Amino acid sequence: MSNDSLGSPVRRVGRPRADKRVPEGDVSEHILAASAELFIRQGYTATTTRQIAAAVGLRQGSLSHYFPRKKDIFAELLDRTVEPALTMIDGLDPGLPPEVRLWLLLSTDCFNLASGEQNLASLMLLPEARSDEFDQFWARRDQLKDRYRDIIVAGLRHGSLSCSDVLLAVDATFGIVESIITWFERGGPVTSRGAVHHVARAALAALLTSPSEVDRVIAQAEALVAA
Amino acid sequence: MSNDSLGSPVRRVGRPRADKRVPEGDVSEHILAASAELFIRQGYTATTTRQIAAAVGLRQGSLSHYFPRKKDIFAELLDRTVEPALTMIDGLDPGLPPEVRLWLLLSTDCFNLASGEQNLASLMLLPEARSDEFDQFWARRDQLKDRYRDIIVAGLRHGSLSCSDVLLAVDATFGIVESIITWFERGGPVTSRGAVHHVARAALAALLTSPSEVDRVIAQAEALVAA
Incomplete structure (x- = not known):
């Protein structure tokens, strides 16, 4: 009934994450939270996958493992x-x-x-x-x-x-x-x-x-x- | 109680106007209507006084007679x-x-x-x-x-x-x-x-x-x- 699943990871946006011990689901949530913050602050076009990757401490190549394209992230956020x-x-x-x-x-x-x-x-x-x-x-x-x-x-x-x-x-x-x-x-x-x-x-x-x-x-x- | 004063001039946005027979108040309303349309369609920054002048058939210099700066037009529209x-x-x-x-x-x-x-x-x-x-x-x-x-x-x-x-x-x-x-x-x-x-x-x-x-x-x- 809520976006509470976004709750705790969001507070850590910007901190390097995504080491091997973090479950994949959590990494996805981090990516979504960091992306939401960037999209809201600077717009969709102005936000790059490089910025998103940097915000969660991932290499750009690793980001695409979770979300192939920027629009997949945006679509998931809209869906919620x-x-x-x-x-x-x-x-x-x-x-x-x-x-x-x-x-x-x-x-x-x-x-x-x-x-x-x-x-x-x-x-x-x-x-x-x-x-x-x-x-x-x-x-x-x-x-x-x-x-x-x-x-x-x-x-x-x-x-x-x-x-x-x-x-x-x-x-x-x-x-x-x-x-x-x-x-x-x-x-x-x-x-x-x-x-x-x-x-x-x-x-x-x-x-x-x-x-x-x-x-x-x-x-x-x-x-x-x-x- | 309404913006009805904007009513009829707006429909003529884009037509060359502002010949000597048009009362000044009407020209101001034309400028406001044309500007509103441009601001809404393409944003404030992307709209130039040149575009506004062209939309109402004025030279840029004449436009400043009615509104010294672009922000004066925007402020008037917001006020309404x-x-x-x-x-x-x-x-x-x-x-x-x-x-x-x-x-x-x-x-x-x-x-x-x-x-x-x-x-x-x-x-x-x-x-x-x-x-x-x-x-x-x-x-x-x-x-x-x-x-x-x-x-x-x-x-x-x-x-x-x-x-x-x-x-x-x-x-x-x-x-x-x-x-x-x-x-x-x-x-x-x-x-x-x-x-x-x-x-x-x-x-x-x-x-x-x-x-x-x-x-x-x-x-x-x-x-x-x-x-």
């Missing part, structure tokens, strides 16, 4: 901004009330965007992310948007959700969720838990037929997760 | 993303209930971000916008954020608004409003009116002590505006 929410919703009982499923999707998605040491989702705002090379990411993101649409449509039929225009509701909801990318500051005074709750709750309240139900729906959904 | 909301809220009766003032601020701000031919507010996402040269814009934007904070604090005292943390409430509300910059597509299938209503309503509902009141508060505020 959508996969946790997709995995959660695809594993969720479709028999649950739509408003409960909507809360779980909203909160998982917001949590993922606010988690991890790096603001990975900000990478999708880089101009290079629009390249055909990353079509698979945009297709997965569209699939995530489709999950929102399916739940909203189910909620309209069920009566618990309301909106004047499904396309608007999906775009605006997705946009409100992704607002976390632009305003939430890691290490700032606002906690990620607080940010996630406020934003996901706003998006849910806007779609409920009875907005007064918002905290009851959240409590119902959270009780299911805790069980 | 915050000034309408500041002007509205500073002219509003402070005796109105906080939740009513909050709706009017949210909807004016969202409307401004979704209005005009160009997505002017996206200019603040350009790396160059962070330069000290545009400190005045960021200070004005902070003032706008302060207006949100003042209203939210008044609403907490009044009892009509609730939140767990004022800083979080202000940042998240501002972030939800500005989400329009990243997802709303001019000329797309979603109307700006629909986008504004959905986003502003979500932000309001999240702060109301009784979210069930959301549509009553909106109706009360809209009736005041219509009167």
Whole structure:
């Protein structure tokens, strides 16, 4: 549900690593964390595989053992901004009330965007992310948007959700969720838990037929997760 | 309340203009519209005053008569993303209930971000916008954020608004409003009116002590505006 796997290695970005005792998975995570930091700071084009290799203490030749091309690293980082929410919703009982499923999707998605040491989702705002090379990411993101649409449509039929225009509701909801990318500051005074709750709750309240139900729906959904 | 003054000149961007019969104000608007289009398409640094002059059919020397430096154009465009909301809220009766003032601020701000031919507010996402040269814009934007904070604090005292943390409430509300910059597509299938209503309503509902009141508060505020 999170990028927590990125947590501890990231703190050591820049330290020489990758001696023989380090498991391969850890090296991959180091490479991803160091690359994310470089991509966010200086952009995709300006970041070279030489810089990435240097940041994790690998020779350039060894780097390609883990990721053949720079774009493979970038694609993996982009994927991590959508996969946790997709995995959660695809594993969720479709028999649950739509408003409960909507809360779980909203909160998982917001949590993922606010988690991890790096603001990975900000990478999708880089101009290079629009390249055909990353079509698979945009297709997965569209699939995530489709999950929102399916739940909203189910909620309209069920009566618990309301909106004047499904396309608007999906775009605006997705946009409100992704607002976390632009305003939430890691290490700032606002906690990620607080940010996630406020934003996901706003998006849910806007779609409920009875907005007064918002905290009851959240409590119902959270009780299911805790069980 | 809007960038509508940018409306008609923008459509003629690229056409030679600025003959003697054109009022100066119109030429300024042409320059702003053509510059916005260039800045959004190719960035601030990559856009030259020569390109701007060519786009409006002026010699470079004449351009400086209207705007001495490129940064003056950029600063004016940035200002237009915050000034309408500041002007509205500073002219509003402070005796109105906080939740009513909050709706009017949210909807004016969202409307401004979704209005005009160009997505002017996206200019603040350009790396160059962070330069000290545009400190005045960021200070004005902070003032706008302060207006949100003042209203939210008044609403907490009044009892009509609730939140767990004022800083979080202000940042998240501002972030939800500005989400329009990243997802709303001019000329797309979603109307700006629909986008504004959905986003502003979500932000309001999240702060109301009784979210069930959301549509009553909106109706009360809209009736005041219509009167």
